[in-house]
Amino acid sequence: MSLREIYDRTFDESCGRSIDATACPECDGMLETEGGETRCDECGLIVDQYYIDHTHGPRVFDDDPEPTRRTGSRLTPARHDRGLSAEIGYNRDANGARLPSKKQWQLHRLRREHRRARFGSKAERNLAHALQEIARMASALDLSQSVAEEASQTYRRAQNHDLIRGRSLEMMAAGSLYATCRCRGLPRRLDEIATVARCTVEQVQTGYRALNSELRINAQTVTARAHVPRLASDCGVSAAVQGRAYELAELADDEGISNGRNPAGVAAACLYLATKQRGGTQTQADFSTVANVAVPTLRARYYELRERV
Structure with missing residues (x-):
């Protein structure tokens, strides 16, 4: 039984104590903490057990000139090596100073050998090419990084399924x-x-059908x-028109008007009806062109929609 919330307390690293109470709530006996577990000496009641140290920082070794810092980017499935590979710079060092020409030629040769040894097989090379295509298409469509990773x-x-x-x-990257857009409900x-x-x-469409049938x-x-x-x-409609169109779209989904119909056409009709109700100037051709x-x-x-409204 914990006497306070988890995130409102600290962790005593020397003894493992995570609560401030000193007496047992059942028999008023003395509490003893060992290995992150606080128990009563009299009745044996386990008052609290907590093994997570939220105050622990990076490991620091005695022979290091400065504390070791945690660096590097996080792992991501959007790269063929999940982001573990290193990148070799070009003309400047870590301090921003320009490198001499001899050092630049040496780095050029190192980059060439690093590029050749980057892929262990043809499958990895093809995977890297496909992931670059996914990242490029996601950026062109203004999709989030999480969508590209998924x-x-x-x-x-x-x-892995040999598709x-x-x-x-x-084709398979697209x-x-x-x-992924279908799984997230993105239009x-x-x-x-x-x-x-x-x-x-x-x-x-062929690539999506292959994925849908097998995965x-x-x-x-x-x-x-x-x-x-x-x-x-x-x-380019106003916020009031957009809000009214969203209400009409909810009505169309709830009433079953959009069942078996193109949702883009229903949304365009909602925007047109909202525009007429709010005194807009857009025509049916404007909304139909945007909605395709x-x-x-x-x-x-x-x-x-007008009959239901």
């Missing part, structure tokens, strides 16, 4: 990124991925409300 992990799973053999690296279409990828829409991708349903912020930003749907599709969803 897509890299999906590609690694595909490589890359007979398929292009670019399929992994699209599968990204196939043509958006294909625009920044080095493959066609059909190839992206059982847990794809989330993309709702109309997920498309509203991006379409509102592309159309036909004007009759937007108009049909608009009529359905």
Whole structure:
């Protein structure tokens, strides 16, 4: 039984005591701490046990001229070696001073040999190329680093299941990124991925189907409300119109209007109806162009929403 919250107390490194009480709450006996466990000498009640030292810092050795610091980047699946490789500089040293020409030529030769020995096999070389493609596409689509890392992990799973053999690296990399967007419920279409990828829409779809059939991708349903912020930003509508369109999109999802329909078209219809209610000037053609749907599709969803509202 702890007498105070875990994060409100300190840890006595000399004896392992983690509470300030000195008497047992049951029999008022004396408390003794040993090995991070506090117990009563009279009744044997274990009052507290706590083995985590939150105050411990980096290890410091006596022969070090200065305390050892924890440096280096964190491990990431977005790199083929998970970020453990070293990088050799070019023309300046650690203090910023320019290196002499002889030292620069030596570093040039070291970089060349380091680049040659960077990959242990052809599979690692192909993995590095695919992960660079995923990072490039994620940056072009303005996706977060966590999405790129998850897509890299999906590609690694595909490589472990031998799904890359007979398929292009670019196709599987684009399929992994699209599968990650589907798993997170992000409103990204196939043509958006294909625009920044080095493959066609059909190839992206083929790569995603291969991943979905073999890895059982847990794809989330993309709702109309997920498309509203991006379409509102592309159309340049006001915050009031965007808020009203989000409410209409929630109504469409709850009432089943968006069932079996393109969620982008439903979101565009919500934005158009909200614009008309708030006195905007955008037309149906403006919203249909941004949403990549036909004007009759937007108009049909608009009529359905107007009847429900």
